[in-house]
Amino acid sequence: MFTKEQQLIEEKIKLFCQANDIALAELKWQPIPFAGEWGFATSFFQTVANEAKLGKGNKVPVPQKAQEIATQVAGQIGSVDGISRIEAVKGYLNIYFKTSDYAKKVVDEVLTSKNNFGRGEKKSERVMVEYAQPNTHHSFHIGHARNTILGEVLARLVEFAGYETIRASYPGDLGLGVITVMWIYEKFYKGQEPEGVHERGQWLAKLYVEATALLEKKENETPEETAKREEYDAERREMYRKWDAGDEYVRNLWHVTREWSLEELREILRMLDVKMDVWFYESEADEPSKLIVEELIAKGIADDERPQGGAVIVKIDEKLGLTKEKYRTNVILRRDGTTLYLTKDLALAKIKFEQHHVDRSIYVVDSRQSLHLQQAFAILKLWGFPQAEKCYHLGYGFVSLPEGAMSARRGRVVLFKEVYDEAVKRVLSVEAEKSADIPVAEREKIASQIGLGALVYSMLSVDNNKDIVFDINEALSFDGRTGPYIQNAYVRANSILKKAGVTSNELRDASYDYELTKHEIELIEQISQFPQKVQQAAEEYRPLVMASYAYDLANTFHSFYHAVNVMQTEDEKTKNARLQLVMAAKQTIENALRLLDIQSPDVM
RNA sequence: GCCCUCGUAGCUCAGUGGAUUAGAGCGUUUGCUUGCGGAGCAAUAGGUCGGCGGUUCGAGUCCGUCCGAGGGCGCCA
Numbered sequence: 001m002f003t004k005e006q007q008l009i010e011e012k013i014k015l016f017c018q019a020n021d022i023a024l025a026e027l028k029w030q031p032i033p034f035a036g037e038w039g040f041a042t043s044f045f046q047t048v049a050n051e052a053k054l055g056k057g058n059k060v061p062v063p064q065k066a067q068e069i070a071t072q073v074a075g076q077i078g079s080v081d082g083i084s085r086i087e088a089v090k091g092y093l094n095i096y097f098k099t100s101d102y103a104k105k106v107v108d109e110v111l112t113s114k115n116n117f118g119r120g121e122k123k124s125e126r127v128m129v130e131y132a133q134p135n136t137h138h139s140f141h142i143g144h145a146r147n148t149i150l151g152e153v154l155a156r157l158v159e160f161a162g163y164e165t166i167r168a169s170y171p172g173d174l175g176l177g178v179i180t181v182m183w184i185y186e187k188f189y190k191g192q193e194p195e196g197v198h199e200r201g202q203w204l205a206k207l208y209v210e211a212t213a214l215l216e217k218k219e220n221e222t223p224e225e226t227a228k229r230e231e232y233d234a235e236r237r238e239m240y241r242k243w244d245a246g247d248e249y250v251r252n253l254w255h256v257t258r259e260w261s262l263e264e265l266r267e268i269l270r271m272l273d274v275k276m277d278v279w280f281y282e283s284e285a286d287e288p289s290k291l292i293v294e295e296l297i298a299k300g301i302a303d304d305e306r307p308q309g310g311a312v313i314v315k316i317d318e319k320l321g322l323t324k325e326k327y328r329t330n331v332i333l334r335r336d337g338t339t340l341y342l343t344k345d346l347a348l349a350k351i352k353f354e355q356h357h358v359d360r361s362i363y364v365v366d367s368r369q370s371l372h373l374q375q376a377f378a379i380l381k382l383w384g385f386p387q388a389e390k391c392y393h394l395g396y397g398f399v400s401l402p403e404g405a406m407s408a409r410r411g412r413v414v415l416f417k418e419v420y421d422e423a424v425k426r427v428l429s430v431e432a433e434k435s436a437d438i439p440v441a442e443r444e445k446i447a448s449q450i451g452l453g454a455l456v457y458s459m460l461s462v463d464n465n466k467d468i469v470f471d472i473n474e475a476l477s478f479d480g481r482t483g484p485y486i487q488n489a490y491v492r493a494n495s496i497l498k499k500a501g502v503t504s505n506e507l508r509d510a511s512y513d514y515e516l517t518k519h520e521i522e523l524i525e526q527i528s529q530f531p532q533k534v535q536q537a538a539e540e541y542r543p544l545v546m547a548s549y550a551y552d553l554a555n556t557f558h559s560f561y562h563a564v565n566v567m568q569t570e571d572e573k574t575k576n577a578r579l580q581l582v583m584a585a586k587q588t589i590e591n592a593l594r595l596l597d598i599q600s601p602d603v604m
Numbered sequence: 605g606c607c608c609u610c611g612u613a614g615c616u617c618a619g620u621g622g623a624u625u626a627g628a629g630c631g632u633u634u635g636c637u638u639g640c641g642g643a644g645c646a647a648u649a650g651g652u653c654g655g656c657g658g659u660u661c662g663a664g665u666c667c668g669u670c671c672g673a674g675g676g677c678g679c680c681a
Contacts, residue, residue: 030622043622049661066661090623135681172681282681311679325606331679341681370608371676397609398675430643437641450643461629462617465609467674474616474630478643481617481629488643496640548618551628562636562645582640604643 005082006040009095013042016076022069023050032094037084038525039096044069048091066091099521103512106528110584118531118591120162120538128166128352129155131364132269132276135172136261137181139205140268141413142470143399143406149459149597150396151364152274153543156595158362161538166356168278170348171265173258174286176236177208177408179243182253183236184211193260198417201264204257209411244338268416271452273597278356280348286339289347293333301382302332311335316378327371327378345376346383353387360390362541367395367465394541397467414470423451423476430478431604438603449599451476453483456598460547481551483598486589489554490600492561493586499567502579510577519560520581526556527588534595543596550592557585 010027017024025046032039044066051065070088077086084098110117131151134144152167159165172178184207185192194203214232218225242250269276293312296302302314312333317326332343352358363373373393380388400406406413427447431438438446458475462468478484497503516524529549537545566582569575590600 028622032623041623045622045661092623133681175681177681313678315678325677328606329678334679336679338679340679367609368675369681372681395609427643434641434643466617467610469616471616477630479630480643482643484643485629488641492640492644499640544618548628555628558644559646561640565639567640603641 005080005095005097008080009077009083012077013073013093016073017047020072022047025050032092032096037096037099037521038102038528039094041092041094043092044073045091099516100511100513102528103516103521103524104510106524107510107512107580107584110527110587111580114587115591117587118534119160120531120535123162123164125359126164126166126357127158127360127362128168128278128356128358129158129362129364130168130170130280130352131155132169132265132274133171133365134265135175135177135408136258136265137173137178137204138208138261138408139201139413140265140416141406141408142416142419143413145272145416145419145455146396146399146459146468147364147366148269148272148274149456150394150464150543152272152597153460153546153595154362154364154394154541156597157534157538157543157546160595161535163360163538166277166358167275168280168352169265169269169276170280170282171262172282173261174243174283176240178254178258179236179240180211180215181208182243182250182257183232183239184208184214185257186239186253187232187235197263197267200260202415202417204261205408205413205415206411208408212409271420271448272456273599280351282344285344285347285351288350289339289343290333290337292346292350293339293343296332296379296383299383301379306335309335314379314382316375316382319382320378327375330375332379342372342376342379345373346379349376349380349385349388349391353385359387360392361387362392362394364394364396366398368398369393370395392541394464396464399468399470401470414472419455419472419475420448420451422472423455424448426476427451427478435604442603446601446604449601450478450484450487450604453487453593453598454478455483456596457483457486457547460543460596461551463544464542483596484604485558486550486554486593487598487601487604489557489561490586490589490593491602491604493557493582493589494602496561496566496582497579497586500579502583508576508580510580511573512577514571514574514577517564519556519563520578523556523560523581523585526553527584530588530592537595546592546595550589550596553585553589553592557589560585 006029013027014024016022025044027042029040029042032041047069048065067088067090070091070093073093074086074088080086080095082098082101084096086096087094113119129151131154132144132148134140155165155167181204189207194200215229215236217229221229239250243254293302296314297304297312301319302312304312306312311331313329313331315329317324317328320327330342331340332346333339349361352361365373370393373391377388377391377393380391398405401412401414403412424444424447427450428443431443431447435443435446454476458477459468461481512520530553533545533549537543537549564578566575566578569578593600
């Protein structure tokens, strides 16, 4: 915002150093650690260290010498427009802005940009974010929720930072797990179908558990039990064979049951306000991926060991000319000619690059699949895709339960919908106590917004590479560093504006030339940081950066709210300026929450 | 055996080279009843940043090594 002043001063420093024969190191500007006044600073430690290496100067300690230079420079700069003062402190040169100018600039920018405050300049790259890859014929659990929330927030950040963004979902709709559910349905539950989208999805998950129990080898089986189990397994394998051969009946059964799962997935995405641009299905990648195997063999990238009774493999390290083991060797086609996960990922990447013309592709996938994805990217590179260099795996730690890892097979999972229902229930009970004035009809909607706010924020407030042990009481806490805490700051800002009867449309000119309190200054400081936080979070692929910022902003607002009573401000001009500051804070909180996929209720 | 991630306050986590005392939340102890809704504010106690060595003017942050935890490693996804 103040690059002109910065450049001017930089010139003056360079001139001074030339005149005094000082070998100035590169000037790195940074904000002054905030203590009530805005400004930017640079240090002279590097310059002094360089001088010392050249054998110049006597043996004065570095910090002391840096301070000497800073003091001399400060004395030389003189007055600069928009700059209130310049000082030398501990080897740093601090340059302060005029407080009232800075404050007005920040607030005005928010109020004119509104929803777009913080949006980055349009960039030419097209980015695809792939997330939400649950298996069908199961139900959506909180592990899937972490994946989906991370992916969606990343997509929002990248988009708001200025990139053209495509959201892609990739459900796993084939494999033995899927067939297992179809088998038990066909055998014991044919014709049944629970009412309700979630009920149907959850029912399929129950069938999977039941089927697994029937098909798993048990200890101390009687011969009859063994025979029964083997009979079931043969039936299941026969069904898989028929599916693979395109048997009309089995394919139809597959379509119908798959749709039950997808309906539930679409409903959950709707609840999370996720709008997918592209749907890839694992089943659709199967056939194209076989052609890719042929191509890779023809190009000499893959080795066909089938004639020797083996599979089709890619010796990745060898082909890349690496001597140390890194990507190893992997199979891309089984000896029986069927494809693997890796094979399908190659086909999917080809579609992303050739049909969607993406320049950059982000995979939001469990970090345990890191090697797998690195292998896939390496093969894409061998294959010759320039975008392979721009494939990025955003890994995240897995979500487990206090009693151990989740297991769909054993039915040991916590479903997203269960947690959501519990969240709404808990918020409603708080509302009944604290928000008796809100009409009951409205409370349900607010409860959903707050409940999801708590859940979503709990997933975002931990860095993505950390594992989470899911504790529902922590996830649904409403106190302290939580989603509702941030939403409450928004509600309070809204409440002030409502009482004052001002809307964002009537923008009166405000000036901040009165003596600002510490709390006003800190609030302005937080607001001003939003645009750079957007860029940082998007460039580093780190939703946590935005989650932390949103909390800090809300925290600063709560302190301001408590310390400065806007409505009781006597001086009209000051009151007007404060109302506009509240409006700017409200807008910034709303923008930050939107990026975090959390809604901003007007009351709560 | 090789590779990846992690080790910071009692607990859960921020902080990826720069400014006297390393920051939050929960939990602890204690204040805030006439005020824009207390899902809040203010204060309090609590840390050899896993150990050792190195690079640097400067290291929780970079490098090496050791210890500890979790994860991955050619026909699962």
